[in-house]
Amino acid sequence: MAVNSATSFVLSSILTLLIFSGMQMYKPILVRSPVTIIFGGYLGSLMFMFFVTAIGNLEATLFGKNFQLKLPEVVISMAISLIAAGMVHRICFTTCLIFSLITIYYMNKLSQKTYAASAPVAVPTKSRRHK
Secondary structure, three states: OOOOHHHHHHHHHHHHHHHHHHHHHOHHHHOOOHHHHHHHHHHHHHHHHHHHHHHHHHHHHHHOOOOOOOHHHHHHHHHHHHHHHHOOOHHHHHHHHHHHHHHHHHHHHHHHHHHOOOOOOOOOOOOOOOO
């Protein structure tokens, strides 16, 4: 089910805040074992994905559908999610970076598949000129 950009901005923002607050509330549980520390980094990468989605939808709402997300917005989103993961544990910072790079790769791949305009194929025509 697709929603418009404004609704998606609100939903993504709420999910970003919920993940951030959940990571802070459950910090003692997330640092108990190595598996939960890695899970904390994964939660940070989910926060990154929702934060990038929120910024992209805000820009689409304000500047129009054809406005594209640029590198500075992605870097700012990455920095904020890395800081949030680093507030839980140092290893969460590292795993968040790894998972976020994987996430942005697949988000870009999906975006290229969905929104890239394919170049029209030139059809060769036969001329009927006789010598």
